Amino acid sequence: MTEILPHLNASLNALATVLLTVGYILIKRKQEALHKKVMLACFAVSVLFLVSYVTYHVMLGGGKKFPSYPPVAIRYAYFAMLISHVVLAATVPVLAIVTIYLGLRDRRTAHRRLARWTWPIWMYVSITGVLVYLVLYQLYPPVPAESILPERLY
Numbered sequence: 003m004t005e006i007l008p009h010l011n012a013s014l015n016a017l018a019t020v021l022l023t024v025g026y027i028l029i030k031r032k033q034e035a036l037h038k039k040v041m042l043a044c045f046a047v048s049v050l051f052l053v054s055y056v057t058y059h060v061m062l063g064g065g066k067k068f069p070s071y072p073p074v075a076i077r078y079a080y081f082a083m084l085i086s087h088v089v090l091a092a093t094v095p096v097l098a099i100v101t102i103y104l105g106l107r108d109r110r111t112a113h114r115r116l117a118r119w120t121w122p123i124w125m126y127v128s129i130t131g132v133l134v135y136l137v138l139y140q141l142y143p144p145v146p147a148e149s150i151l152p153e154r155l156y
Contacts, residue, residue, distance in 0.1 A: 007058040008066075012135035014051035018044050019128040026121060038105065045098055048124075051131075052095070072142045080137050087130040094124050 021044035028037040058064040068080055097120040104113035 004062050004064045007054055007064060008135060008139055011051055011054050012132050014047055015128045015131035018047045021047060022125050022128060045102060066138055069142050069144055083130055084134055087127060087134060090123050091127045094127050098124060
């Protein structure tokens with residue numbers, strides 16, 4: 003299970019990105035009923051992501067260090083992205099809940115005003131979540147020990 007959860011988490015982040023985009027398009031086209039359904043679906047996907055993420059990192063002790071072999075510039079760019087992702091990710095649940103609450107209560111002016119902040123932050127967090135996964139698990143996977151040890155040691 004520990005091996006599959008990072009891939010599931012990235013997939014859920016990617017799905018949230020798609021739903022956020024669709025929700026944005028729908029509201030710009032004034033299709034409010036569909037916008038509401040899509041954004042609630044996006045929130046549900048994000049909740050599933052959070053459950054999976056907490057399961058992986060807290061309950062299963064999963065996690066992965068960024069390898070030392072990529073160039074320094076890549077490492078700095080990765081950590082800058084990761085820090086901004088983590089900081090903004092902490093705000094998304096509160097922003098999303100309040101924005102959804104305002105929308106469901108038909109407090110349109112307040113909903114729109116907060117959504118102007120919530121949507122881009124949520125979108126950034128979803129996209130960078132996928133990028134963190136790609137960098138950590140696809141572009142710079144851990145190198146097997148035997149490939150960095152001299153031949154005589156293994």
